[in-house]
Amino acid sequence: MKALRFAVSVPQFLVLKVLGALLPQLHYRGPLATVRLEEIPEPLLPSPSWVKIRTLRCGFCGSDQSLIFLRDSPTASPFTSFPCVLGHELAGQIVEAGKDVRRFAVGELVTVAPTLGCAARGIDPPCPSCRTGRPSACENSAEGGFSPGLFSGICRDIGGGFAPFLTAHESQLFRLPEGATPETGAMIEPLAVTLEAVLENRPDRGDRILIIGGGVIGNLLVQSIRALGIACHITVSEPSRFHAELAAKEGADAIITDGDLFGHVSELTKARRYRPMLGKEIFMGGFTKVFDVVGKTQTLRTAMRAMAAGGCLSVVGIGDEVRLDLTPLWLKLQTIRGVYGYGYHTIAGERLHAFDLALRLAREKKVRLEAMVTHRFGLEQYKEMIAVNRSKALHRAVKTVVSFPL
Numbered sequence: 001m002k003a004l005r006f007a008v009s010v011p012q013f014l015v016l017k018v019l020g021a022l023l024p025q026l027h028y029r030g031p032l033a034t035v036r037l038e039e040i041p042e043p044l045l046p047s048p049s050w051v052k053i054r055t056l057r058c059g060f061c062g063s064d065q066s067l068i069f070l071r072d073s074p075t076a077s078p079f080t081s082f083p084c085v086l087g088h089e090l091a092g093q094i095v096e097a098g099k100d101v102r103r104f105a106v107g108e109l110v111t112v113a114p115t116l117g118c119a120a121r122g123i124d125p126p127c128p129s130c131r132t133g134r135p136s137a138c139e140n141s142a143e144g145g146f147s148p149g150l151f152s153g154i155c156r157d158i159g160g161g162f163a164p165f166l167t168a169h170e171s172q173l174f175r176l177p178e179g180a181t182p183e184t185g186a187m188i189e190p191l192a193v194t195l196e197a198v199l200e201n202r203p204d205r206g207d208r209i210l211i212i213g214g215g216v217i218g219n220l221l222v223q224s225i226r227a228l229g230i231a232c233h234i235t236v237s238e239p240s241r242f243h244a245e246l247a248a249k250e251g252a253d254a255i256i257t258d259g260d261l262f263g264h265v266s267e268l269t270k271a272r273r274y275r276p277m278l279g280k281e282i283f284m285g286g287f288t289k290v291f292d293v294v295g296k297t298q299t300l301r302t303a304m305r306a307m308a309a310g311g312c313l314s315v316v317g318i319g320d321e322v323r324l325d326l327t328p329l330w331l332k333l334q335t336i337r338g339v340y341g342y343g344y345h346t347i348a349g350e351r352l353h354a355f356d357l358a359l360r361l362a363r364e365k366k367v368r369l370e371a372m373v374t375h376r377f378g379l380e381q382y383k384e385m386i387a388v389n390r391s392k393a394l395h396r397a398v399k400t401v402v403s404f405p406l
Contacts, residue, residue, distance in 0.1 A: 001039070001040060001041070001042050001163060001164045001165060002037055002038070002039060002040075002163070002164070002379060002380070003037070003038060003039075003040050003085045003159065003162060003163035003164075003379075004035055004036075004037055004038075004085065004086055004087070004162035004163070004379060004382050004402075005035065005036060005037075005038050005040070005083045005084065005085050005086070006034055006035050006067060006068065006082060006083065006084055006085075006086050006154075007034065007036075007082040007083035007084075008034050008070065008082065012032060012034070013070060015032060016032055016034070016070055017070065019032070020032075020069070020070065024069065024390065025387075027068050027069050027070065028068060028382075028383055028386045029383060034067075034068050034069075034070065035068050035086070035382065035386075037379065037380060037382060038083075040085070040159075040163070042164075042165050043159060043165060043166060043167045044167075045096065045098050045167055046145070046146065046157070046158070046167060046169075047098065047100075047122065048098035048099045048100035048101070049098055049100045049101060049122075049169055049170050049171075050098050050101070050167050050168065050169050050170070051094045051096060051097045051098065051101055051104060051167065051168055051170065051173065052094070052095050052096035052097075052165060052166075052167050053090075053092035053093065053094055053095065053110065053112070053165065053166050053167070053168055054092050054093045054094075054095045054164065054165055054404075055087075055090055055091075055092045055161045055163065055164055055165065055166060055402075055404050056090075056091050056092050056093065056109075056182040056185070056186075056403075056404055056406065057090065057091050057092075057161075057182040057183055057185065057186040057373075057401045057402070057403055057404070058087040058089060058090040058160070058161030058162055058186060058401060058402045058404075059087075059089030059090070059186045059187065059189070059190070059373075059399055059400070059401045060087075060089075060385055060386075060389055060399075060400045060401065060402070061088065061089055061190070062215070062216070062217070062317075063318060064086050064087070064088075064153075065386070065389055065390075066318065067086070067154070068086075068386065071319070071320055072318065072320065073320050073321055076150075078142055078148060079141045079142050079148050079149065079150045080148060080149055080150065080154040080155070081147035081148045081149055081154075081155055081156035081157070082156060083156065084149070084153065084154050084155055084156050084159065084160070085153065085159030085160050085162055085163050085166070086153050086154075086160050086162045087153050087160035087161030087162035087163070087166075087402070088112075088114040088151055088152055088153040088160050088161065088189060089161070089186050089187070089188075089189040089190055089401075090111065090112055090160070090161030090166075090185070090186055090189070091109065091110070091111050091176060091180075091182040091183075091184070091185025091186045091188075092109070092110060092111075092112075092161070092166070092182075092185075093107065093108070093109050093110075094106050094107060094108050094110060094173075095165070100170075101170050102170070103170060103173075104170060104173050104175070108175060109175070109176040109180070109182075109185065110168075110173045110174060110175055110176060110185075111173075111174050111176060111185045111186070111188045111189065111355070111359075112152065112161075112166075112168045112172050112173060112174070112189075113172050113173075113174060113189070113192070113342060113353070113355050114151035114152040114153055114160070114172065114189070115135045115136045115138065115150070115151050115172070115341055115342070116138070116141060116149050116150065116151055116152060116155060116158060116169075117129075117130045117135030117136075117138040117140075117141075117171070118130040118135070118138055118140050118144075119135070119169060119171040120158075120169035120171060120172060121138075121140055121141075121143065121144030121145060121146070122144055122145055123140050123143065123144050127139040127140050133343045133344030133351075133353075134341075134343040134344075135171075135341070135343065136150075136151075136340055136341020136342055136343060137340070137341070137343075138150075146158060151341075152166065152168065152172070161402075162379060162382070162402055163379075164379075164404055174188070174353075174355045174356065174359060175359075176188075176359070177359060177362065177363040180362065180363070181370050182403075183369070183370045183373040183401065184362055184369045184370050186373070186399075186401055187362075187369035187370070187372060187373065187399065188355060188358045188359060188362065188369075189355075190216055190217060190220055190399075191220050191223075191224070191358040191361070191362070191367060191369065192342045192353075192354040192355045192357075192358045193217065193220075193316070193339070193341070193342060193354075194217055194220040194221045194223075194224045194316075195224050195228075195342070195354045195357055195358055195361075196339065196341065196342045196343065196354045197221065197224075197291060197314050197316050197339045198221065198224045198225055198228065198230075198291075199345050199347075199354070200314065200337060200339065201289055201291070201312050201314040201337055202228075202230070203225060203230050203232040203288075203289050204230075204232065205230065205231045205232060206231075206232065206233075207232040207233070207288045207289055208232070208233050208235070208268065208269045208286075208287045208288050208289075208308075209225070209232050209233065209234045209235065209287065209288070209289050209290070209291070210235050210237065210287040210289075210290045210291070210303070210306065210307075211234065211235070211236045211237070211247075211252075211290075211291045211293065212237050212261075212290065212291070212292045212293060212294055212299045212302070212303060213237070213238060213292070213293030213294045213299075213317060214236045214237070214238025214240065214243040214244045214246070214247045214252075214255070214293075215238070215240075215243055215293065215392065215398070216372065216398060216399050217293045217316060217317075218236060218238060218243070218247060218291075218293045219243070219246055219247050219250055219372065219398070220367075220372075221291050221293070221316070222234055222236065222247050222250045222251050222252050223250050223251070223367045223368065224367070225251070226250065226251040227361045227366040227367050233253045233254070233268075234251065234252045234253050234254075235252070235253065235254040235255070235256065235264075235268055235287070236248070236252045236254070236255050236256070237255075237256040237261050238255065238256070238257060239257060239259055240257070240392070240393035241257045241393075242393050242396055243392070243393065243398070244256075244257050246398065250368070254268055261302055261306060262280065262281055262302070262305075262306065265283050265286055265287070265306045266283070268287075269283075269285055269286050269287055269308070270285060271283040271284060271285030271286040271306070271308070272284045272285055279325070280301070280302075280305060281305065282305045282327075282328060282331075283305060283306055283307075283308075284308075284309070284332075285308050285309075286306045286307050286308040286311065287306055287307050287308060287311060288307075288308050288310075288311050288312075289307075289311060289312050289313075289314070290303040290306070290307050290311065290312075290313045290314070291313075291314045291316050291339075292313060292314070292315050292316060292317055293316045293317045294317045294319065295315050295316070295317030295318055295319035295322075296317070296319045296320075296322065297319075297322040297323050297324070299317075300313075300315070300322055300324060301324060301325065304324070304328040304329060304334060304336075305328050307328070307332070307334055308332065309332040309333055309334070310332070310333055310334070311332070311334050311335070312334070312335040312336075312337060313334060313335070313336045313337065314337045314339050315336060315337065315338055315339060316339045318340075342354035342355060345357070372398045372399045373398070373399045373400075373401055374396065374397050374398045374399065374400070375388055375395070375397050375399075375400040375401070376400075376401055376402075376403040377400065377401070377402055377403065378402070378403065379402050379404070382402070385400050385402070388400055
């Protein structure tokens with residue numbers, strides 16, 4: 001079968017860090033490309049607790065783009081293995097089930113929580129994170145019976161959804177609601193990410209929330225907050241007017257598109273603005289909770305200076321190494337939280353995985369997912385898909401997906 005595989009060597013990495021800055025297309029076109037469409041065997045079930053899935057749709061995630069363009073920190077490299085078949089936002093149909101699979105059957109439509117935790121790796125007893133319902137923080141992602149990989153799609157042995165077939169452990173599977181489209185199924189994973197972020201840094205009524213970045217995840221953060229019935233004021237800072245206006249349609253109260261976030265803090269939050277001897281201004285008062293979907297030095301610095309005392313900053317975007325002035329952290333007793341993956345939460349007395357909650361909100365039509373899929377490509381059109389994602393505002397793109405024949 002044809003699959004989109006990622007691989008990079010140290011010499012290739014070093015050359016692309018220089019030439020790729022001048023010619024970004026070298027990352028996906030030509031002899032230095034980090035991704036290629038290659039012929040590989042169809043996957044076999046790793047154990048009787050796994051299923052084989054025929055892929056229907058697979059979304060192109062910002063993390064896929066960061067990997068292709070080598071924007072991730074090498075610090076995460078011990079927990080990945082190459083070459084690997086990319087793609088972790090997917091919907092598909094089970095075509096084979098191992099003899100130990102009990103809760104799912106051939107023919108069912110599913111989506112996949114891609115985390116490769118202790119259960120998927122066959123490790124018992126599970127690590128503390130998996131034991132407490134946080135498999136995305138599994139301490140054994142480089143251990144067990146197959147190659148390192150935090151999740152399906154960045155593991156040499158467990159491929160992702162940019163291929164006609166993939167395998168998944170029973171613990172990773174979530175059944176799609178009746179009538180759900182493959183597009184909706186492919187959007188459940190990013191929705192689960194934003195629900196996780198909101199549940200771990202849950203706004204209260206009357207909070208002033210700032211979301212930095214209004215793309216897919218920023219939009220879904222707005223949708224998640226509103227779907228959970230939280231009556232707080234939401235500001236979205238996003239340079240693309242197209243994407244910012246989409247966030248406003250989903251319930252954002254204010255949008256900032258001029259790039260001058262500091263110029264709007266006081267009017268939106270009544271914060272007092274102070275100018276240091278050198279450097280950017282700092283505010284007393286400000287946004288009570290911030291979700292940074294970009295995760296770069298400049299956005300993190302801005303978030304901390306514009307956030308109120310006792311505020312909590314959730315770093316949702318995965319950037320490269322950053323440099324921060326930690327003065328706002330101690331001066332205003334702030335908290336910075338990492339956001340990654342999904343786990344279990346107690347909601348109204350019920351223990352739910354973030355995927356369960358995402359599927360429930362989709363079934364109850366409290367979120368709009370299918371409409372966010374604006375562009376569909378065949379797998380062989382992956383270069384065009386990457387090019388569209390490099391210029392989303394130009395193409396009026398929100399979520400792009402690879403569509404496989406039904």
